[in-house]
Structure formats: C-alpha cells, structure tokens
Amino acid sequence: MPPCPSCGAALETSWKFCIFCGTALTEDAAAIPSAIRPEQAVAVxxxxxxxxxxxxxxxxxxxxxxxxxAIALFAPR
Structure with missing residues (x-):
C-alpha cells in the first residue's frame, strides 16, 4: 500500500483518488472531473x-x- 503523495495516508493500489484528501493518483483519473466514471452513473x-x-x-x-x-380530546364541549 503506497502512501498518498499529498497527505501521506496509506492507500490501496487499485484506488484512483486518495479517500482522505482527494488527490488524483493516476493520470487518467485526473482527466475525469469529480471522479465520476460512466460505470458509476445512477440510472433514472x-x-x-x-x-x-x-x-x-x-x-x-x-x-x-x-x-x-387531539381535537377529540382537547376541544371544548
């Protein structure tokens, strides 16, 4: 588990972003805005x-x- 280049936190090798500071860990992940990948799109x-x-x-x-x-109990009769 390599450390994050920005914050030094221990990371999994399959991660594309640091879950602690949000730094992009690969070149292709930095090109995807807000870490939204097509396979993670929410179906309507x-x-x-x-x-x-x-x-x-x-x-x-x-x-x-x-x-x-409340009306039945507290209404004046």
Missing amino acids: RSQLDIPLLIGIALGAAGAALIVYV
Missing part, C-alpha cells in the same frame, strides 16, 4: 416506487389520526 427511475407511496399514505393517515384525536 421510470417506475413508481410502491413502498414509498405506501409509506407516504400511511404517514399522512397517521398525522390525520393524531390531529383527530
């Missing part, structure tokens, strides 16, 4: 996320239930 979702929608619906129902109970 095109489908609905059903568990997320269920969670949002249950959260809204829970908040409505809390408001209803």
Whole structure:
C-alpha cells in the first residue's frame, strides 16, 4: 500500500483518488472531473416506487389520526 503523495495516508493500489484528501493518483483519473466514471452513473427511475407511496399514505393517515384525536380530546364541549 503506497502512501498518498499529498497527505501521506496509506492507500490501496487499485484506488484512483486518495479517500482522505482527494488527490488524483493516476493520470487518467485526473482527466475525469469529480471522479465520476460512466460505470458509476445512477440510472433514472421510470417506475413508481410502491413502498414509498405506501409509506407516504400511511404517514399522512397517521398525522390525520393524531390531529383527530387531539381535537377529540382537547376541544371544548
């Protein structure tokens, strides 16, 4: 494990950037802005996320239930 030329931290030989200071460790890595490589690109979702929608619906129902109970308990009669 060679040290980083900038900060001296121990590095893995397969790394292209120092994880401690961000210094480029190879020539081809320095040419890639912000260390974004094509194989690491995030795919855009095109489908609905059903568990997320269920969670949002249950959260809204829970908040409505809390408001209803608060009104029922503390409202003057």
